[in-house]
Amino acid sequence: MKYQTKKKAIVLLADGTIFYGKAVGNKEGTAFGEVCFNTGMTGYQEIFTDPSYFGQLMVTTNAHIGNYGTNEEEVESDSVKISGLICKNFSYEYSRINADKSLEGFLEDNKLFAISDVDTRALVCHIREAGAMNAVISTDVDNVAKLKEDLKNVPNMEGLELASKVSASEPYFYGDENAKYRIAALDIGIKKNILRNLAKRDAYIKVFPYNTPYKAMAEWSPDGYFISNGPGDPKPLKDAVAAAKEIIANDNPLFGICLGHQVIALANGISTYKMHNGHRGINHPVLNLETGKGEITSQNHGFAVNREETEKNPEIIITHEHLNDHTVAGLRMKSKNVFSVQYHPEASPGPHDADYLFDQFFENIASAVKNDTLV
Template identity: 60%
Template sequence: MKLTKRETAYLLLEDGLLLEGTAIGKKGTKGGEICFNTGMTGYQEIYTDPSYTGQIVVNTTPHIGNYGAIDEEQESDSTKISGIVVNDYADLHSRATADESLQEYLEKNNVVGIADVDTRMLVRHIRSKGAMNAIISSEMDIEQLKKELGQVPSMEGLELSSSVCTQQPYFSGDENAAIKVAVLDLGIKTSILKNLNSRGVYCKVFPSKTSYSEMKSWNPDGYFISNGPGDPAAMDYAVDTLKQILDENKPLFGICLGHQILARACDISTYKMHHGHRGLNHPIKNLTNGQSEITSQNHGFVISENDVENSDMIEATHLHLNDNTVAGIKVKNKNAFAVQYHPESSPGPHDSRYLFDQFIQLIHDNK
């Protein structure tokens, strides 16, 4: 059932593919790198994940919006995506606890979107051609769109963490907790802090460009390096900080972008993937115990498999079973490890939450 009459919107990809649909969310124009997420639930968590900054997200689930939006499912203080592309868009929602409809939510958060698009075809196109820039508009003609698309920056070489992280340090958790962890915020999700807090960790969250000396002055028991958006190759400032943390050799845990920055601090290079990993059902093998995990993932960059294989500093601990990319590492002779995926899994399966327990145990062992 359609409650409102929608206007026409266009989606233009960098390779010239032009799709016509109907406008959803806020009327306007927005560009970014187009990518797709295969998760069948959790659209609000996706839209508020800072790792999606600068990206237009295609939801592969055909029916979006049926359960509305609710404040407690925010993964940051606001939406971070550049835009959304969906197939069937629900004007009505049926969840009694929802605070508002998805349309109201998108309008309030200034998110531009397009519906009634053949997302199955679009995802196959991206899988074939690779991630690229795109633009959505409900107000420009095609020639204007082409010019506007040319102004959208490439994700490769783009530093975004400093624009989405906290601008002032803040605390999370019980100040009387037995464990203190300094968190370097590169674009952290709220669920990560909740997982640390629930395990008796008091966190002080620092902006991405905070110096090592400032974090150390808080005298933490360990360090956590968060997820975030952009190209890890453009973040030398964070790499320098990680090198100093490694020299101190207190327990360190990194997730996603934090994984890539830790790798770079150990002379492992990164590269942009063809179309990335984004979804809730990615299979990972734990090389330490031989067990497999179903994981939540969101990344368009990965660390070099060849560099890891030839490294004297790094050992691979987890492997992505779809394409054999490195999904987890530990630093030899150091108390540092990281994974490429999201063990907090919000949304997604909880197979990998043991990694938080592993981090806590490492801290206890070194106190």
């Protein structure tokens, strides 16, 4: 073992429950955030760099983390976005031929504090029963009273606006400027693989900051609009909701993923709510209600769209539902060129069952472009 003597560490939950572990890399540290868990067997590097996880303490349920190292091309943003990592067995050695670094080195480069040797089964069972809550991980095991006081000052995720923390500060371009279509993407926490999926379908994307008004995006004359995934509560995103309302009013093709899905719901007067646990993993079952086909999906969200209000809205059709709890996993507007899903069709490393949704978006764009030409 690389570290014969590891520093003691704890996971202290807001309800006072404590779990014990050891510091990864024998480092001293403390990190705060909302504790959540992901059930994926692979893809930990993508999880750690996903902007949707900004400010969260990640519990990985897979027993071994780090065994295949990291690769600089397998990131979803320019840095690690979780606030800390909690795992069972941390692998200091790796055995993948195309890895360029150990996970330990990757975490050190990103200054991320992590702890291992935690009974993650017991921790996840506790979270499932008690619900998502704030927590702290720390090697300061002799000052639990102070950690409890500090934890009280950590803001709750409900009502928290985090898109501004991860969004681009200035517009930027992605893809081939000579591509067939132009997509205006509102960045409220966009993942790189979303941009890759748009670009490979012959699109040139201009990515706009989270608070960009519709008029500023429309001046670029895009063929379609996209609202990204992202962290935090959707309710404080007043600018994004206002932009979505104008996109809808102008009948522009619009596609939203995850937080973008929630923003589109809010733009239609449908409320959202904080879930007891949220959905985070790469094996979530979804039913496409329009085709009758099932999909295995990647999900990462702690908020959801109110189903009762969605069913009562005369302009909205529920297109997908989560089969575990029947939450709204997708919707589309009857009279507008607008649809969205709560999960991640761009998932890397997978699954890819929902990849068709990008094709559907471009079919909508092509139809709109054709109709404009005829007019």
